[in-house]
Amino acid sequence: MTSAAQQHVLPGADAFRLRAGNxxxxxxxxxxGxxxxxxxxxxxxFRRAPGFLRFAPIAIGLDDLNLTPAEIDFPGLIAGLRGLDIVPMGVVGGSPALRQAAAAAGLSALRPSGAEKEIEQAPAPAPAEPPAPRSDFQGSGRTAMIVTQPVRSGSRIYAEGADLIITSTVNPGAEVIADGNIHVYGALRGRAVAGAADNPDARVFxxxxxxxxxxxxxxxxxREGLTAAPIGRTxxxxxxxxxxxxxxL
Structure with missing residues (x-):
């Protein structure tokens, strides 16, 4: 006899699992817009830096736009980005009307993972005591990502909320990204993006x-615009x- 529990097992239910990700x-x-x-x-x-953001998943930031939904062609923007081999995953920021228009075009509104929980659990600041000093990149629980192997062509490394330290070479066609500083103790021949979280104090070494x-x-x-830069130097x-x-240096 088949039990009630067995009767309610969906076909193929053991073929996949859903898990939260960050x-x-x-x-x-x-x-x-x-x-x-x-x-x-x-x-x-892309013509000047082949491979830059190629096949990269991105979110479209709307906070800098003071436009109505009718003034943004979201379907045209999505099609154009995909034509450039960029993968739009959703939108962040913007007015509710803009987010609704983006959703109608297939772009969901994204938010930082755990943001609501952090707001609920944040204690009220003590007025008599200043906040303790902390690192600008402490939020991820680490201050630096260290890479000891050469970064190969076609690779992309992103140090979220941290500096990126590379003790070898960044080859042509490779891409290194950090919310903080980037240190390359070798040849930097690929693409380097520091201060990716809008940190204007970030530097590249x-x-x-x-x-x-x-x-x-x-x-x-x-590269073609770096005529005044000391190429090949520290x-x-x-x-x-x-x-x-x-x-x-």
Whole structure:
């Protein structure tokens, strides 16, 4: 005789499991909501730095847009991003109306994992005592990611909430990203994106500076534009206002 429990087992129920996950993806902050403006700019970036963000999952940031849903062509933007081999996963920020329009086009609203729990459990600050000092990148429970092997072409490494320390070479076609600083104790020949969480104080250090692309907090330069940079030297890159500065060390 078949039990009631057995009768309610779904066919194929042992073929998969659903589990919560916490994954880091980059945010493409839109400063202009028009696909005819955004997509050519991205395409130009791809031509100058082949492979940049290729097949990367991204969230589309809407906080910098003061537009109505009718002013953004979400379907056109999604199709254009996929045509550039970028994978839009959802949207972050923006007004409820913008998020609703994005959802209608197939982009769900994303939020940081555990954000609500942190708000509920956060204790009220004591007015008589200043908060204890802490690292800018303490939230992930670590201060640095260390990579000891060469970063191969086609690889992408992201140090979420941390500095990234690489004791070997970043090869052409590789991409290294950090919310904090990037240290390369070898040749930097691929792409380096520091301050990815909008940290303008982040810096890039390389013993042999020869990148395809360098970026800090969203401001970038590609190899052909680095005519004033000391290529092949030990270099520190930092932001000076809205410009990248390249200093020999």
């Amino acid at each position: 994954f880091s993806i980059l945010v493409l902050r839109l400063l202009d 028009r696909p005819e403006v955004v997509l050519p700019a991205l395409g130009d970036q 390389a013993l042999n500076f020869d990148p395809e692309l360098i970026a800090i907090a969203g401001l970038y330069a590609v 270099v520190m890159v930092r932001l000076d206002g809205e410009s990248l500065r390249f200093e020999k």
